[in-house]
Amino acid sequence: MYPKVNSPKKDVSKEWLDQAFAPLQDYLNRRHQEDVNRIMVFMMFMGNNDDKFYYKNSITRSYIVFDQSGQLVSLADDALEYRFEWLERPRRKSPPTKPEHTHPNVYRWIEKKLSKKDALKYGEELRLFLQEIWGPMCNYDFSDLVVGYPFRGRRTPNCLYLYPSKHEKLIAFQFPGDEFVERSCGMRKYNDYRMTEQELRLEGWQIEVIWREYLESDVAYLVNNLVQFIELADWRDPVFVLTPAARELVERSGE
Incomplete structure (x- = not known):
């Protein structure tokens, strides 16, 4: 038992x-x-x-x-x-945006929000992610994009989390370090890393793991993947929808 x-x-x-x-x-x-x-x-x-x-x-x-x-x-x-087709890694179709063509807000955000250590480790992945994927969805306004695990007090070594704090859905982006990608971190650390994923999902969050290979592949495919990912996430605040009968009752009460 x-x-x-x-x-x-x-x-x-x-x-x-x-x-x-x-x-x-x-x-x-x-x-x-x-x-x-x-x-x-x-x-x-x-x-x-x-x-x-x-x-x-x-x-x-x-x-x-x-x-x-x-x-x-x-x-x-x-x-x-x-096994979901829309989660499979696509073949590379076009090269990502070159650094010199990157939106200035991308560099401003990275410089302001990341420590020098994290910028050195995750800077290129974040540049590609913000430029190619998240930037077009938020018009390159990253003012609500937070660095860190969504729950206070939790720290995940060798892993970077981002989440838009004002987005209507509970979504977070995870950038695993090479230690997890290559499974060189040891089973205990890997299990702790997986536990943080489970903890977020338990609270209704959707987590999108961002691999560099994804970012260097077909951008259109990844954007479509992100749209479906957001649709699956829970709402940040409860959403109440009136049934047709309730709507009719409200309309009558206003007559």
């Missing part, structure tokens, strides 16, 4: 995440050992209620459910899907 997992009282800890995802992790280790990491990237813990663990795929929105002992209760056809 797995222990009951309640909502965290304060900050989400690694121990809490390990408990929350234990039934799913164990199941995948038995049935999908080669694809565990690929699948887990898209899985969200939705609760442990009525002696059942609920997990949802963040893309397909389908569920996999286990009972308290870890036995599989239900599995939707695409609940463990991780």
Whole structure:
């Protein structure tokens, strides 16, 4: 039997995440050992209620459910899907913008917001990202773009996070360091890195991992990918929509 997992009282800890995802992790280790990491990237813990663990795929929105002992209760056809055509890396079609043709706001933002160490490590990736992807979507106005993990007190070594603090959706961009790309950081650090992804998704955020290879590929493809990525994200504030019946009632009350 797995222990009951309640909502965290304060900050989400690694121990809490390990408990929350234990039934799913164990199941995948038995049935999908080669694809565990690929699948887990898209899985969200939705609760442990009525002696059942609920997990949802963040893309397909389908569920996999286990009972308290870890036995599989239900599995939707695409609940463990991780192969999405629009997330595959495209072939390079055109070279990225040269440094001398970069929008001046890109350089201003990098100089103002990044430390010298981060600028040296992530500067070129950020230049390409801001110039080619995010800049055209915000008219090169980066005034609300924040450097850092969205939750206070959390620090992710060898990884840079950006998020637009005033955007209507909960979206963040992650720039992993070479240590994670090459898996040279060791299993413990890699697991901590993955835990921060799970923590954000647990809170309703969508995370787009930005690889340099992406930025040097087809820009139009990446922009389309970003549009779909934003559509999947949760709203920053609750959105209420009147049903036709409620709208009619409101209109009558104003007569």
